[in-house]
Amino acid sequence: MGMPKSLRTGTPVWLDRPPRRQTCQPLKGQHEVEVAIVGGGITGSTIAALFAGAGIRVGLVEASLVGRGSTAASSALLLREPDLGLTELGRRYGAAKARRIWELSTDAARDFVRTLSRLGVECELTRRDSLYYTLAPESVPELQDEQARRCRAGFAADWLTPGAVRRLTGIAARGAIRTRDNAQFNPFAACLGLLRVAADAGALLFERSPVLRIDRRRDGIEVVTSKGTLKAAQVVIATGYATPGFQPPVGRFRLNHTYVLATKPLSRRQRWELGLGDVMLWDTERPYHYARWTNDHRLLLGGADHPVVPGRRRAAAFRRGTRQLREYFDALLPALADVGIDYGWEGLFANTPDSLPYIGPHARYPRHQFALGYGGNGMTFGFLAARLLLERWQGIQSPDHALFAFDRHR
């Protein structure tokens, strides 16, 4: 089925001192489950945990080591709001569908927090408000309109004046929408924790096992690696985006490099000088910039996305992307100029034409379900994918499924 491009470069802060874990064996010999999952990132691990928790026999097959693809690169802001606002989504799909997509995304972020807590997954999970701000005076009316639209549709959203933004963050924005009760966590630890939960509930986990192909059988499918096979009634493809083997879906994705810097831990005094409170930030520019604190008082600074470049130009693009990030945030938060950077990394993410994921079947691939293409919302939508795919497996029909189907653009 083909392998993805290298999913990231540089060492993310989460991998510097990764939590201890059991290693999983490669897939050898023949095994049989009800549902096979290809890909051991946050999506595959959430699917494994929810399915195994519902009593379904699952087997997860990871090409390399679990959690070390885009998931390890993630800054893991768990936002209720999708990348596209209600205004923009409403233009594409009408107000009712836009509102339902927002509801599903809001519920997914809330339920992911509840699930991680209920399952006892230790991952530095912290509730945080987020501020969606603008620096551009000409964007203020549109942002205010978006805030009003959110309130009318029943989504809590406060408008913050420039003075209120400055008091809360130290930045000179023209205004912002504040969303309460978002969250952040350590994505690598969350992925490992969810897999532990899945394994405890009987899931089979295999690492260092690239899936070469998926064969059709009369009564199901067979996931084939170089040393073994995993038979199942159904397979879920959770590889982040479509790998080259899936030719029609692959054309739907645009791959981008995105960059993150992690500062040194800031002292109490440095945090006071910076003026940035305990909130997560993202801006209205496209591509957007974002920032959030870690629990050990580092600041994660992200954004500066660029369309994917060939391997030999990736190092130069990395230098340019991280430099642009630094310049943007030094201008935004001048006290940052004296703060050193400990980590810089870059990862790939896959965007779809409407910035929403594909969740569900594809006409060309019987007995396959896909969970791919989250843009900047992999934490929220990865969880939503697990929930919707579980519904489908359980035979529950819902109009929600069509919102994320491959054929929604027709």
Ligand SMILES: Cc1cc2nc3c(=O)[nH]c(=O)nc-3n(C[C@H](O)[C@H](O)[C@H](O)COP(=O)(O)OP(=O)(O)OC[C@H]3O[C@@H](n4cnc5c(N)ncnc54)[C@H](O)[C@@H]3O)c2cc1C
């Ligand atoms: C720098 C960066 C910052 C981000 N920040 C945020 C954020 O703040 N909030 C947010 O919500 N999202 C964020 N995202 C997006 C989010 O991280 C991703 O959408 C999410 O991690 C995708 O998870 P996944 O499990 O679907 O894919 P991945 O984590 O990429 O996992 C896919 C796995 O599939 C495996 N695989 C591929 N092919 C095969 C094969 N043939 N056989 C077996 N295994 C295979 C890969 O090895 C990989 O481990 C960010 C992304 C990046 C890169």
